[in-house]
Amino acid sequence: MKVSRVVIGVLFCAVVQVTPAIASPTMIRLGYADCAACHVSPQGGGLLTSYGRGVDVAQSARAREIPPSDADSRRYLYDLRLVAVGQQANAMASHTSTTSSTFQVQLRNSLRLNDRHRLTYTLGLSGATVPTSTTQTGRSVEIIVPKAIWQYRPKHGIELSAGREELPTGVGLPDPQAYMRKSTDPGTTVYPTQVKAFVYTHRLQLTPFVFGPGGDEDPRLQQWGVGGLAGVDVWKQRAVVGVSLLDSQSPAFDRRSVGAYARLGFGRWGILAQHELTGRSSTAADSLTTQYVSGHTQVFFAAKEWLVTSLGTEELIVDGLTQSRAYRLAPGVQLRASENLTVSFTMRDTFAGATNGRSRTYSVLAAVKTVK
Amino acid sequence: MTRVMKNNAIGAFAIALMIVAAAPAGASDAYKVSSGEVTVMCPLTVGGSFEAKTKNLSGDVTPATGEQGAARGALKVELQTLETGIGVRDRHMKDNYLEVAKGPEFATAIIDDIRVEKLEGKTIFTGMLSLHGQKRRVTGAAELQEKDGKIRVQAQFPVKVSEFEIPAPTYLGVGVRDEIQVKVSLLAVRAGGEAATGTSGQKR
Numbered sequence A: 001m002k003v004s005r006v007v008i009g010v011l012f013c014a015v016v017q018v019t020p021a022i023a024s025p026t027m028i029r030l031g032y033a034d035c036a037a038c039h040v041s042p043q044g045g046g047l048l049t050s051y052g053r054g055v056d057v058a059q060s061a062r063a064r065e066i067p068p069s070d071a072d073s074r075r076y077l078y079d080l081r082l083v084a085v086g087q088q089a090n091a092m093a094s095h096t097s098t099t100s101s102t103f104q105v106q107l108r109n110s111l112r113l114n115d116r117h118r119l120t121y122t123l124g125l126s127g128a129t130v131p132t133s134t135t136q137t138g139r140s141v142e143i144i145v146p147k148a149i150w151q152y153r154p155k156h157g158i159e160l161s162a163g164r165e166e167l168p169t170g171v172g173l174p175d176p177q178a179y180m181r182k183s184t185d186p187g188t189t190v191y192p193t194q195v196k197a198f199v200y201t202h203r204l205q206l207t208p209f210v211f212g213p214g215g216d217e218d219p220r221l222q223q224w225g226v227g228g229l230a231g232v233d234v235w236k237q238r239a240v241v242g243v244s245l246l247d248s249q250s251p252a253f254d255r256r257s258v259g260a261y262a263r264l265g266f267g268r269w270g271i272l273a274q275h276e277l278t279g280r281s282s283t284a285a286d287s288l289t290t291q292y293v294s295g296h297t298q299v300f301f302a303a304k305e306w307l308v309t310s311l312g313t314e315e316l317i318v319d320g321l322t323q324s325r326a327y328r329l330a331p332g333v334q335l336r337a338s339e340n341l342t343v344s345f346t347m348r349d350t351f352a353g354a355t356n357g358r359s360r361t362y363s364v365l366a367a368v369k370t371v372k
Numbered sequence B: 001m002t003r004v005m006k007n008n009a010i011g012a013f014a015i016a017l018m019i020v021a022a023a024p025a026g027a028s029d030a031y032k033v034s035s036g037e038v039t040v041m042c043p044l045t046v047g048g049s050f051e052a053k054t055k056n057l058s059g060d061v062t063p064a065t066g067e068q069g070a071a072r073g074a075l076k077v078e079l080q081t082l083e084t085g086i087g088v089r090d091r092h093m094k095d096n097y098l099e100v101a102k103g104p105e106f107a108t109a110i111i112d113d114i115r116v117e118k119l120e121g122k123t124i125f126t127g128m129l130s131l132h133g134q135k136r137r138v139t140g141a142a143e144l145q146e147k148d149g150k151i152r153v154q155a156q157f158p159v160k161v162s163e164f165e166i167p168a169p170t171y172l173g174v175g176v177r178d179e180i181q182v183k184v185s186l187l188a189v190r191a192g193g194e195a196a197t198g199t200s201g202q203k204r
Helices: A002-016 A025-030 A050-058 A174-184 B010-021 B087-097 B193-197
Strands: A076-091 A096-112 A117-128 A142-155 A158-164 A193-200 A204-212 A224-233 A239-249 A253-266 A269-282 A289-304 A307-319 A323-336 A341-351 A358-369 B031-043 B049-054 B057-063 B071-078 B108-116 B121-131 B134-147 B150-160 B179-190
Touching: A025 A253, A025 A269, A025 A289, A050 B087, A096 A142, A174 A269, A174 A289, A174 A307, A204 A239, A224 A253, B049 B087, B057 B179, B108 B134, B121 B150
Parallel strands: none
Antiparallel strands: A076 A096, A076 A358, A096 A117, A117 A142, A142 A158, A158 A193, A193 A204, A204 A224, A224 A239, A239 A253, A253 A269, A269 A289, A289 A307, A307 A323, A323 A341, A341 A358, B031 B049, B031 B057, B031 B179, B057 B071, B071 B108, B108 B121, B121 B134, B134 B150, B150 B179
């Protein structure tokens, strides 16, 4: 019983922190090789440009033409977004299950200071709405600041930003990235402070960055580091392949990571893949190095413009003091009912070896946002 | 995203034409397009691009006698069938820019007066493209392969939207660059040859 509780606890932690964001790297299927055309931030996610809103509406079940707005010239952009996630995790061996639901309310803002400078920030509340799990003890609502950055765009194709947000990744899918981060870099902040540059041309996408602590992590896990992404379009704005590098130090460990990613789109379908090899060495006298191989591969298919199905796989191989392997298989479907409402359903089967057994998680995510 | 796209299915035709013109020297019969696809690649002003595609490519071409590399006939594309993957964009492209409802010369893109330098392998071609009520000569690259009485053509040529008096496609601040690329892939068979020889495989 104790083992099953531990397994359930791990499962719960893994699912309850599903990143409540919906990214659209799948738009590469239509030739959108980067995020800059549709998002205020070239890293993607968050507020949309005027054109991005047009695409957002056109890709929903209520597709229609929208009149031109003054969004690109308006000084202050904002929206309010509510993301609710309900999940049920089942440990197949012990036939036990746990349910949970979480929410985030986000006020997303962007203030244009002048033609080249912009302040973009998100304030939010995050918490559990139905703490039914036995392992979910007293989790309260907390204030979060997922993004607070200053953006400087000296010319088209170049942007510098400084502040606090998630580190850029090759594929940009929040949930797989959260899984990889928690598995290979536990305890660290989700939103490190960083300075980075985006350089994107017709063929190249470069994102070098330096980063420091986010302030919400254990002081011994506070990392300082440098990293970068380098991607190249190899086929008609529909195939971007690249590499990622990261090197960081903290009082407790040093971490190095090298990876590769690909975003491929072929009209109605495509492939997203991101895989990393990470080494994490303890700074203690008896230095111990743990190596991780982690990654995500997803095949997606847009049955309709507003209905995207996907089949994702994730792997995690740990080689250190202990050795383990875990694999996840995750079919899912995302439905854009309108520019205001997106719903996604995901099932995750996790195979964690004979000891930990197999688990299955069902999750439903509803994201509602205002559109001004 | 809509208006952005419209452009040029036109070029594709030209390609098809060239193909036909590439019929083996001395062939006197017409070649008919049995299958094909036209892809119009439209780069966006903010980076990225989209494609408008159609398989509605038809026509026939007859090598002109006594005129090396020239062909009579025409290839045409029904612009109403172009699709970009986003319905709203399709409507903008056809209604606001290609203006297909204005009449036959707007609804169809035609390429004729095709001339190729070589009838086999990689070559340069020219053709007269009729689009949006305008006629302009286009030039591009093509590759022709003949096998079993069929000619497979891959061709690509640039088209300047402004030269055809198409309004600059823009939508919500994002536009399509003036020069777009038209890519044509088609298979042409000798007209009447299939039934006679039974070798074409396309209509068995």
